[in-house]
Amino acid sequence: MGGECELALAGGVKLYLHPVNYVELCGQRMLSREGHCRSFGAGADGFVPGEGVGVVLLKRLSQARADGDQIRAVILATSINHGGKTEGYTVPSPHAQRELVSQALQKAKLPATAISYVEAHGTGTVLGDPIEVRALTQAFARQGAGEGHRCALGSLKSNLGHLEAAGGIPGLTK
DSSP states (O other): OTTSOSEEEEEEEEOOOSHHHHHHHHHTTOBOSSSOOOTTSTTOOOBOBOOEEEEEEEEOHHHHHHTTOOOOOOOOOOOOOOOOSOSSTTOOOHHHHHHHHHHHHHHHTOOGGGOOEEEOOOOOOTTHHHHHHHHHHHHHHHTTOOTTOOOEEEOTHHHHOBOGGGTHHHHHHO
16 A cells, blocks of 8 residues: 555456357357366366455554454565566466566565465466466575475365456455
8 A cells, every 4th residue: 555545445346247248258268168167277178257246455554453453464565567468368478477476575575485375366277377387486486495395376266267357356355
């Protein structure tokens, strides 16, 4: 929040209000043929669309403590970037993802070895999931995590479906 406000609501909404959205996803062959999302799993063949709404209240840690709030998580750092030019909409950039994770770890002043779980994007696609794993592995290695470091990886998309533009709020909430 950078000192610009005392409280902030962060959230997202995804609703399929017209069938044309589903038709377009089918036409681009982005959806799982079996109707099951298998994030980072064997047999992953696409995502399943989902609908949802989520919101979180953000405030400074010092204020939350002073107010006696039940603190669910502390955001140590944030980073944002753009994937740049890739081979297509469904093709993530491993370089951009690696740089984003590296930057977030540096800003948080946190060694990769301190991370034991990542709630990842994990759409359940044959192309995207391995790129995400490779980018995370490279970013962690850059930050000192060696071959022996283990980090669990998850994605709520296997449970909820992909909320597209609102896809980050379920992971943040988890």
